[in-house]
Amino acid sequence: MKGYLFLTLAIVSEIFGTSMLKASEVFTKFWPSTAFIVGFSAAFYSLSIAMQYIPLNIAYAIWSGVGTALTAVISIFIWKETVSIQAVIGIACIIVGVVVLNLGKTTTH
Template identity: 50%
Template sequence: MNAYLLLSIAIISEVFGSSMLKASEGFRKLLPSIGVVAGLGVAFYSLSLSLQNIPLGTAYAIWSGAGTALTATVGIVVYKESINVKKVLGLLLVIAGVAVMKLATDGAH
């Protein structure tokens, strides 16, 4: 399977698992708690497979950066967390960093 597809699965699974952390209410709700374990389990497994073809630093930067940006977006959209110019700027900087890491990897071969 394509390494970047596996990395995408890892990112989406991590965002799901992290989002379920909030819904689990400190692991007091069963189904969201199961979602945390399943989401993060799939995330780490997929990330480990992607590392067979993507350098560790690049994969982790993309995984954590994209995960951060998407999780913050879920917080804003689903959990109605506040948003302001500073948060938007921070998210844009995270996304820019992820893009630079990807470009650096493409040129490193």
């Protein structure tokens, strides 16, 4: 359970960092650029702790898959970006992949 708490924190931090990367406008804005660094530092730190409890392949698949899917959703609602049917299919494939990978998971602790 502790591993998934840190994995959730890693996902939230990564999504925050990615949004701040967009807001930084190619690192021309100081505060969003700083927030990006803080967000990704927290994401990688939290992910490293999560991997003490969750196998690497499971932790990374969940982190990258959920992060990608939620970032796509945020890009639509916050940044007003458009979405294509190919993007929706791709996100669905990522989610299915994470679910399938988790079906046979084992824990290290």
